Amino acid sequence: MKWQIKLGTFAGIDVFIHTTFLLLIGWLGYTYWLEHQNWTEVLKGIGFILTLFLCVILHEYGHALTARKYGIKTRDITIYPIGGVARLERMPEKPIEELWVALMGPAVNVVIAAGLYAYLFLTSGLVPLTELSVASGSFIERIMVINIILVLFNLLPAFPMDGGRVLRAVLAMNMEYVRATQIAANVGQGFAFLLGFIGLFGNPFLLFIALFVWIGASQEASMVQMKNALSGIPVGRAMLTEYQFLSPRDLLSRMSQLILAGSQHDFPVIDDDRIVGVVTRDDFLAALTEHGQNIAVSAVMKKDLPEVDSHEMVETALMRIQESGVPALPVTHAGRLVGIITNENITEYLMIRSALKMQRVV
Secondary structure, eight states, X not given: OOOXXXXXXXXXXXXXXXXXXXXXXXXXXXXXXXHHOOHHHHHHHXXXXXXXXXXXXXXXXXXXXXXXXXXXXXXEEEXXXXXXXXXXXXXXXXXXXXXXXXXXXXXXXXXXXHHHHHHHHHTTOOOOGGGOOSSSSOHHHHHHHHHHHHHHHHTSSOTTSHXXXXXXXXXXXXXXXXXXXXXXXXXXXXXXXXXXHHHHHSOTHHHHHXXXXXXXXXXXXXXXXXXXXXXXXXXXHHSBOSOOOBOTTSBHHHXXXXXXXXXXXXXXXXXXXXXXXXXXXXXXXXXXXXXXXXXXXXXXXXXXXXOEETTSBHHHHHHHHHHHTOSXXXXXXXXXXXXXXXXXXXXXXXXXXXXXXXXXXX
């Protein structure tokens, strides 16, 4: 089952909503109905939450378009019940660039709030905050207040939220990047613990946010440590050199046989001694479900993939894997296919390297 629904493509970026977001809409509609027993109020309530999440989408575009300025593409933007996520192909390498990318999301909310305040001030529409609640009061002023809350909340130094990335960027200007990441991750997990503790006695919604922050901080710190560990290692040391390959004219039944016969998941496609594509296990299974085994590999393979030279660094290969979204990339040298590089192989190489270092210590 696909858990995302595409809303459209704007400024070259696909925007999705996660299906769990529909549960939030349904729950809010039901809550408004129980309180008001009036369809007009229900529609107003749903309109408010949709407007709020429009602001969240614009927030994510603040990140995405700033990252584009630094040559970093955004794969997509997805809206969840707890907020939005812009999936950048990679994080900016320079701390000052990460600082601006992190700040431009909240900056969008500042602009929205300032614009709404100016409108309310000029039209004498401002009312005391005591007259507002989530479900009642001036619609425009409630949106303004929510945008202010979004700014304050996102700028909490809870890595990997925006404030945590700002903290990491500032620290990285004055210390080694890995150490800056670890400090920001520790601070983020401290905030996650605090939010979770508050959530136990008040708002259970904070528990989900705390879990997201805790896991996100841990994963981000691990990823940065991995990249640091890979520094200076050529791809030739970590690539898969014994592999099976397919012809574009092979049927999917041939790939079924190869998968069952060994442990390889992704297969290069070679035609006339030239690499023409890669078939991943996920694409294979999707095609198998939809069409069966009697279609050609050429209809399923991914084409025009970035290649990696065996003399390039593993860190570069990992970046290209992340940017392409393909779990396996061909490794070439002098125009000839010499191996395959995958996330799994990189991880296994690091495990072996770490075990050897431990053995030397012992």
